Amino acid sequence: xxxxxxxxxxxxxxxxxxxxxxxxxxxxxxxxxxxxxxxxxxxxxxxxxxxxxxxxxxxxxxxxxxxxxxxxxxxxxxxxxxxxxxxxxxxxxxxxxxxxxxxxxxxxxxxx
Amino acid sequence: xxxxxxxxxxxxxxxxxxxxxxxxxxxxxxxxxxxxxxxxxxxxxxxxxxxxxxxxxxxxxxxxxxxxxxxxxxxxxxxxxxxxxxxxxxxxxxxxxxxxxxxxxxxxxxxx
Numbered sequence: 001x002x003x004x005x006x007x008x009x010x011x012x013x014x015x016x017x018x019x020x021x022x023x024x025x026x027x028x029x030x031x032x033x034x035x036x037x038x039x040x041x042x043x044x045x046x047x048x049x050x051x052x053x054x055x056x057x058x059x060x061x062x063x064x065x066x067x068x069x070x071x072x073x074x075x076x077x078x079x080x081x082x083x084x085x086x087x088x089x090x091x092x093x094x095x096x097x098x099x100x101x102x103x104x105x106x107x108x109x110x111x112x
Numbered sequence: 113x114x115x116x117x118x119x120x121x122x123x124x125x126x127x128x129x130x131x132x133x134x135x136x137x138x139x140x141x142x143x144x145x146x147x148x149x150x151x152x153x154x155x156x157x158x159x160x161x162x163x164x165x166x167x168x169x170x171x172x173x174x175x176x177x178x179x180x181x182x183x184x185x186x187x188x189x190x191x192x193x194x195x196x197x198x199x200x201x202x203x204x205x206x207x208x209x210x211x212x213x214x215x216x217x218x219x220x221x222x223x224x
Contacts, residue, residue, distance in 0.1 A: 004155070040216060042118075042200070042215060042217060043200070043212075043214040044214075045211045058211055090155050090156070098204065100161050101212065102157075103156045103157065104155050105153075105154060105155050106154070106155050
């Protein structure tokens with residue numbers, strides 16, 4: 001089944017404790033992206049990747065890092081999480097930039 | 113001013129009603145328009161993908177784009193309780209194809 005998977009689905013952590021949210025797609029898509037979704041603000045792009053080893057900032061990149069060492073994986077790293085990063089995070093992929101994106105199930109992160 | 117505006121709702125309609133969901137956008141360069149449906153605790157899933165002005169129909173769903181007034185609509189005929197979800201409009205242009213710009217979503221409730 002074609003899909004985008006994320007792990008973990010739910011995470012509660014404390015300020016400053018480094019964490020990684022994994023994202024994997026099995027559709028051989030070139031383009032992958034991370035979004036956060038907050039009430040009243042909608043979906044905002046954090047980082048995106050056009051292909052392996054090619055990443056760039058989205059609208060709200062502060063406090064986040066990403067890497068794209070393999071085509072299928074695009075982890076999101078929070079080096080020192082803060083409470084304002086409490087949010088619902090989505091990974092998405094598409095076969096190339098500018099085409100319809102397929103979203104993962106989301107990761108609900110709470111930073112206390 | 114947000115680039116894409118969408119009434120958050122909630123919008124409550126009886127089963128069988130015709131539903132009209134709308135977005136306005138400010139950037140005349142936007143060329144591609146999408147509607148996503150998001151069920152509670154799930155990732156957005158693509159419903160419709162359109163380019164340029166006009167209508168596109170898929171089953172009970174019709175997407176309409178009016179570029180002259182920067183207005184996009186999604187019509188749902190014979191609405192069902194299973195249509196209860198949040199509907200997100202999204203857009204991009206070839207110059208910003210690395211990201212989608214989303215509306216904040218309209219929550220729809222179809223009652224029996």
